[in-house]
Amino acid sequence: SAVISQKPSRDICQRGTSLTIQCQVDSQVTMMFWYRQQPGQSLTLIATANQGSEATYESGFVIDKFPISRPNLTFSTLTVSNLSPEDSSIYLCSVVGDAKKLFFGSGTQLSVL
Amino acid sequence: ELKVEQNPLFLSMQEGKNYTIYCNYSTTSDRLYWYRQDPGKSLESLFVLLSNGAVKQEGRLMASLDTKARLSTLHITAAVHDLSATYFCAVEADSNYQLIWGAGTKLIIKP
Numbered sequence: 428s429a430v431i432s433q434k435p436s437r438d439i440c441q442r443g444t445s446l447t448i449q450c451q452v453d454s455q456v457t458m459m460f461w462y463r464q465q466p467g468q469s470l471t472l473i474a475t476a477n478q479g480s481e482a483t484y485e486s487g488f489v490i491d492k493f494p495i496s497r498p499n500l501t502f503s504t505l506t507v508s509n510l511s512p513e514d515s516s517i518y519l520c521s522v523v524g525d526a527k528k529l530f531f532g533s534g535t536q537l538s539v540l
Numbered sequence: 541e542l543k544v545e546q547n548p549l550f551l552s553m554q555e556g557k558n559y560t561i562y563c564n565y566s567t568t569s570d571r572l573y574w575y576r577q578d579p580g581k582s583l584e585s586l587f588v589l590l591s592n593g594a595v596k597q598e599g600r601l602m603a604s605l606d607t608k609a610r611l612s613t614l615h616i617t618a619a620v621h622d623l624s625a626t627y628f629c630a631v632e633a634d635s636n637y638q639l640i641w642g643a644g645t646k647l648i649i650k651p
Contacts, residue, residue, distance in 0.1 A: 458637060469628060469641040470583075485638075519582060523637050527571065527590070531583045 429454055429524040433532030440510050440539050447506045448535045450520035455500035460529070461493070464517040473518075476503050510539045542567050542633045546642030554650055556618055561645045563612040563629035571632035572612050573639065574603050576625045583628070586614075619649045 430453040440446050450459065461473040473493055474482045482495040497503045507514055520532040543566040553559055563572070574586040587596045589605035589612060596603050600623065602615045612629055626646045630639040 460637070469643045470630075470639075471641070472638055475636065475638065527588050527637075528585045529573065529637060529639070530585065533582045536580075 428528070429456065429522050429530040431520060431522060431530060431532040433520055433535060435535055436533060437536040438538070440537065442510055442512065442539060444510055445506055445508045446510065446535075446537055447504050448518055448520070450503050450505075450532050452501045452522055456522040456524075457500065458523050459497065459503045460521040461495065461503075461505045462519045462521060462531075464519060464534075466516070470519070473505070507537065510537075512539045515539045542569065542631060542640045544629060544631050544640050544642040546629055546645055548645060549643055550646045550648075552648045552650065553619055555620055558618065559616050561614040561616075561627055561629075561647075563614070563631075563642055565610045565612075565631045565640075568607070568610070569631045569633070572605055573630045573632075574612070574614055575628045575630065577628065577644070578625050586627075616647075621649050621651050623647065624649045 432451045434449055438446055459476045462470045463473055464470050472485050473488045474484045474495055476482045476495045476497040478497045478500050492508055494506045515538050518535045521529045524530045545564045547562050572589045575583040576586055577583050587603040592607040594605045600617045605612045624647055626644045628644045629642045633640050
């Protein structure tokens with residue numbers, strides 16, 4: 428299994444600012460995914476981040492709002508830019524581990540005032 | 541477009557009872573996942589189902605997959621309070637682990 432360290436675990440941010448979320452994996456992984464989980468809702472895939480290439484964004488998500496970095500095979504960041512209250516959610520990173528399972532970080536709970 | 545429907549969305553049951561959560565999806569897929577999420581926590585992988593007729597069991601939970609019917613079930617046997625959580629199914633939209641998620645089933649098991 429993969430162990431993922433995600434931080435911060437929670438943050439309260441002002442409207443118009445940005446928050447950068449970090450995920451560190453204990454092993455090298457090719458594919459890393461970023462998800463959003465709005466309060467009481469299911470998960471929505473934001474983007475897939477592969478090392479050495481641009482992230483691939485899902486419909487409804489754009490790079491200007493959610494820039495992603497993937498500098499190596501164990502680390503990635505997601506920035507949520509120009510925050511508004513609608514961005515209040517839990518953000519999760521995920522990687523593919525053994526037995527084709529996806530493992531998730533502990534999540535970042537973002538509240539925007 | 542792949543859609544995933546879970547039902548029921550909410551289930552309250554007594555300890556010791558059996559129940560089933562259903563996960564329907566709209567187009568063919570090679571992979572289906574079940575996850576558990578406790579309040580305020582991340583997601584815990586329960587099962588990965590890879591082929592038609594696949595059945596996996598772990599403790600009081602058993603998951604099965606019928607790709608022809610595009611249906612997976614998560615069966616709970618003799619429920620205990622510790623199984624209270626939200627359960628999600630997720631279906632792979634393509635071959636790159638991009639998952640489409642069901643809405644989740646909030647399960648409350650009363651002692």
